[in-house]
Amino acid sequence: MKPSHPASDPRQLLEQMLLIRAYEEAIVSGSAAGKMPGTCTSVGQEAAAVGVVNALAADDLILTNHRSAGHLLTRGADPGRLLAEVMGRRDGYCKGRSGSLHISAKELGVVLTSTIVGAELSLAPGVALSQTMLGRPGIVVCFFGDGAACEGSFHESLNLAALWNLPILYVCENNQWQAFVHRREAMSREHVADWAAAYGIPARTVDGNDVFAALAAAQAAAAEVRDSRRPYLLETCTYRTRGHLEPDDQGYVDQAELAAWLARDPIAACRDRLLADGSLTPAQAAALSDRVSTRIAVAQAFAEASPFPAAEELCRDVYA
Amino acid sequence: MPTLTLYDAVGAALTEEMRRDSSVIAFGEGIATKRHELVDEFGGLRIRNTPLAEGIIAGTAVGAAATGLRPVVDLLFAPFLCYAMDELVNSAGKLRYLSGGQFSFPLVTLAMTGAGWGVGAQHNHNVEAWFVHSPGLKVVMPSTPADAKALLKSAIRDDNPVLFFLDIGLLYQPGEVPADEQTLPLGRATVLREGHDVTLVSYGKTVQHCQQAAETLADHGIAAEVIDLRSLKPLDEAAILTSVGKTGRLVVVHEANRLCGIGAEIAALVAEQAFASLKAPIIRLGGPDAPVAASYPLEQASVPQASAIAAAAARLCAAQPA
Known part of the structure; x- marks a missing residue:
């Protein structure tokens, strides 16, 4: 499967967000029922993923992290193979070895996914160095969170990318949570974008819950990286509305803050806007939801039918 | 050359x-x-x-x-x-x-x-x-x-x-160094000196110490075989087992801390796979469980020297087979 073409129809953006939500909700209920392992979801952050990934070209390379469902699905990943991977099955993108946490799909240009917070930032300059030295046109897009921005690797990565003129679009999905710690308790600044200036890297923040704003900002940022062959940092401001790792009762979350962000749900906002401006009818909205539900049901059936890896797989692919 | x-x-x-x-x-x-x-x-x-x-x-x-x-x-x-x-x-x-x-x-x-x-x-x-x-x-x-x-x-x-x-x-x-563009496969040890009484396995600078010890041992009528591992992973298990199969005695030497070092792995390998060949216990010589000091005598004392290697090998050769 090749990376999917960027969506131009706003209804497609909505459908992609619905697919991410339905996919992650299937995992949440699957894990509650004891059929799947717990995962780190990106519920509430769908617009940030869909907006940015739709701004990319097919030959761009993506590095992501443990909250990768939105990046993978928007890039065209098959939800059946993703669910198979989450369930440790043979037909998963990584033959069931990754589980949910480190899914790479080289065929989609999603490379070197690491769940070590900040590792994506460590690896990105090398991927960009390959693009540059081997004369490849694609830029490198590195998705990380505000938690990773507090790792030393963030600062080392930005310094080297600026020093070596590496074509990296750094995308910080600031979801306000660093595992079980609120961003306020862990960051000296309000925004990760503030730190980019120290390295001479242009940066901006955008509302990560507005898919159209995120798409426009990412298109401009990607164009700048493509033209300048230099790094750029885009911070999508959003909110992780579920816990760090399912199951999570979120007892540590300020309920007023959570309610305020739930009221700004990116999917509801997009749907309401499309209904209001007439580009979507209620019947079309219902059809989109139905189509997504069907895809997830088919994906789930595929994943459940996929066998577990054979015992001989235990030590395969350790060495080249 | x-x-x-x-x-x-x-x-x-x-x-x-x-x-x-x-x-x-x-x-x-x-x-x-x-x-x-x-x-x-x-x-x-x-x-x-x-x-x-x-x-x-x-x-x-x-x-x-x-x-x-x-x-x-x-x-x-x-x-x-x-x-x-x-x-x-x-x-x-x-x-x-x-x-x-x-x-x-x-x-x-x-x-x-x-x-x-x-x-x-x-x-x-x-x-x-x-x-x-x-x-x-x-x-x-x-x-x-x-x-x-x-x-x-x-x-x-x-x-x-x-x-x-x-x-x-x-x-x-x-x-x-040969002038031609020669390569060596990773994971292959080399036997630097052949001998039938005791095997000295090492890598890095202590290989030279083992060779010096082998000279001393030869003066005392003990023929030591010296193996330079060169690669630690892959480990040339066959070279070690073949040599111990011949000599029945093993001293593993390295500068790294002895505790959980490569020597422990090699000793376990030989105990598991060549126990019947052993005529004496295995000896590991390695650095102490201490950071290395800058002071020259202390730095040198953290490295197994030729005299200690020769003494260990001689002790094994003096022991009677069980």
């Missing part, structure tokens, strides 16, 4: 491999400064200095290796690898497996270690066993300039991440 130091043999291997394959690049802490002749030949894009930031150097190598380049990185001193552990262990060593074999990581990490310069424990710490314990990585530590050149060439051509340790005490010792 030309004579080179181990340091220059590393440069010769880099030069030959960079001429051979345009995807080979090298970067690290001062590599373009110290090896400016490589910059002259290959230009400042393929040979680069970096910030003193081992994590991002190693991470950049890992990312580049997975996407088409063959980087060699110089992280200077082995204790600095602590800053690069995540990139080497969690990324280079694991992401091939975790991705279901989608990526390979052809990269070489150079690091100096060992007694010789009185630099103290934050520049001298033989940490090679840590990487043997980490899946997905290969580990090499040569004891001669010729081996260093031939093994580094193989390490650069290998599709796996290789930790390549340079013994500080051997770095500027000259040795004959």
